[in-house]
Structures are given as C-alpha cells and as structure tokens.
Amino acid sequence: MIFRPKIWIKNVLEIDKEFLDKHNIKAMVLDLDNTLSMHGNPAAEIGVPEWLDSMRELGIPMRVVSNNTNKRVKPLAEKLGLPYCANGCKPLTFGVSRAIKQMGVSKKQTAVIGDQIFTDVMAGNFKGAISILVEPFHLEKTWTFRLKRKIESLIFKRDYSKLEVK
Numbered sequence: 191m192i193f194r195p196k197i198w199i200k201n202v203l204e205i206d207k208e209f210l211d212k213h214n215i216k217a218m219v220l221d222l223d224n225t226l227s228m229h230g231n232p233a234a235e236i237g238v239p240e241w242l243d244s245m246r247e248l249g250i251p252m253r254v255v256s257n258n259t260n261k262r263v264k265p266l267a268e269k270l271g272l273p274y275c276a277n278g279c280k281p282l283t284f285g286v287s288r289a290i291k292q293m294g295v296s297k298k299q300t301a302v303i304g305d306q307i308f309t310d311v312m313a314g315n316f317k318g319a320i321s322i323l324v325e326p327f328h329l330e331k332t333w334t335f336r337l338k339r340k341i342e343s344l345i346f347k348r349d350y351s352k353l354e355v356k
C-alpha cells in the first residue's frame with residue numbers, strides 16, 4: 191500500500207548498525223523538517239549531529255531531500271555536512287531519485303526517511319525504496335499542518351497525543 195511505511199520508528203536516533211544490517215540499508219535519503227530538526231528551527235535536534243557522525247563512520251551515504259525552500263534547507267544541511275536538494279516535490283520522486291543516483295546505491299537498499307505519510311513515505315514507496323516513517327520531534331501549530339496531522343491520525347491511527355506541542 192502506497193501510504194504504508196515499510197518501517198515505523200520514533201526518530202532517526204533509533205537507527206544504528208544493527209537496524210541498518212537487519213533491514214539491509216546502505217544509504218539514506220533524509221527529510222529535514224521534523225525529521226532532523228524542528229520545523230523552521232535553524233539548529234538540528236539534540237543528538238542528530240552525533241547520530242549523523244555515527245552513520246558516516248559506518249560508511250552510510252546520506253542526502254537531504256526536503257520540500258522546503260532552499261533558504262530554509264541550505265544553512266542547516268550545510269551545517270550538518272549533508273548534500274541536499276530543496277523543493278524536492280515529494281511525493282513525486284525527482285528529488286529522491288537524484289539523491290539515490292548520486293549515492294550510487296540500489297533503491298532497494300536505500301531508506302527514505304521522513305515524518306509525513308503524504309510526502310516522505312509516498313515518495314519512498316513510489317520509488318521502490320525502503321520507506322521509514324518517524325514521529326515528528328514536535329508538532330507544528332499552523333492550521334494546515336494540524337489539518338494534515340488530523341487526516342493522518344484518522345486514516346492511519348497515528349497517536350500524537352503523547353507528543354509534546356511547542
């Protein structure tokens with residue numbers, strides 16, 4: 191099913207060598223907002239830079255593909271040392287495809303990781319990659335995001351009630 195993530199985890203920090211081996215993941219396409227950083231926050235979430243370093247040490251190539259603008263994506267992606275693609279148009283697969291091509295890893299061994307079903311998970315599934323859904327680090331307050339979350343929670347029974355709203 192195109193909406194269903196292959197794997198559902200709490201956040202990227204759960205991904206370690208054991209997880210990568212278990213799911214045969216050799217590369218990662220990462221969403222930015224609410225996956226590596228709170229939406230609009232110029233800094234990454236606590237633990238994310240160290241996690242990225244640990245993935246690099248394992249030799250895992252990574253790219254950011256975000257639907258957000260270059261203005262938002264560039265500073266943080268560069269700070270984190272990650273090649274990136276802004277205006278990624280997920281759930282369309284252009285950005286994800288380009289990232290996978292650049293990393294030179296089979297799509298079947300590439301995880302596409304993000305917090306939104308209608309963009310990240312769908313793009314990963316359309317591409318035939320390993321889709322991984324994470325819970326957002328924080329919930330956004332804007333009504334469009336709230337509406338989207340509401341729809342997601344109704345359809346997929348995602349439970350956001352335990353997450354902190356900032």
Ligand SMILES: [Mg+2]
Pocket residue numbers: 221222223224225304305306
């Ligand atoms: Mg996101």
